[in-house]
Amino acid sequence: MAAASMVIFLCTAALPGDAADVLGGGRAAPGELARLRAEQGLDRPLPVRYLAWLADVLRGDPGASLITGRPIGELVAQRAGVTLALAAAALAAGVPLMAALAWAAVRGPRWLRRTANAVVVAGAALPQAVVAAALVAWLSAAWGWFPPVSMLPAGEPAWSRPDLLVLPVLTLALPIAAYGAALLRGAIADVLARPHVRDAELRGLPPVTIALRYVLPMIAAPATRLLAVTLGGLVAGTAVAETLFGLAGLGELLVTAVATRDVPVVQSVALLAAAMVVAGLAAASALHRETARP
16 A cells, blocks of 8 residues: 555656646746645645655545645545445446356357357457447437436435446446456366366266356455456546546546646545555455465
8 A cells, every 4th residue: 555655646746737727727927826836735845745645644634625625535425425336336237247258258168158258358348438338329329228327416325316327337347347257267267177176077066066166266366356456446447437427426536636636636536446456455365365275
């Protein structure tokens, strides 16, 4: 997390311009810009700014937005519900599809393996924006099943209108399912080639039993690592879906903060995503140690 915080801070420091330029509207005099930067602490040396930010984070107070002045904790809490709902629904839909695609790409009949591998490669290569456009054209414009935008009424939780979440959830779930299957199919193939799995097949055990008893425990650690990276990426990756479908979540907050050079907000959202990844990878390492014990 210390290394992640340094990378995040340096990346935000490398952004061209700052919040003072945004607040000045491009017409402020040099003296006015200097005053704004001094008020926001942007004129201090980078090491001092980093240590001050890190101290605030460790105290549980990431500070306030440079643009609106609102506490960052309040901004994150206000938008976290939408993003967490999207991420949870995307994982719930994407993980079973990921497992099915990975298994079909390795264990299905030849025609199914070819089809599954083609779907995996194509799905992993398509950007989210293309997936979103195809879903809108197909499920909204052509068939009229779901609304093309997902703007929730003010103050309502994300789950109050599940029909508004279908298209953004599919926009997130389909690419992560294809990407995850592309990574898991190799691990599944390696496990299936092991002698004890071959022996179980020769003894006539059902495929479901082989998958649950022999394959799943062996791929649990890499699958957990994959889910950890996926979950952390969803916090920032929801930016495309939230922006395209009009949802006010953490991803949309991150995009807006980058555009306005609201550095503390960018740092806080990015650090939250990094924390999710680190926590998930730590859990995967602990699971790997447990499964590796004789």
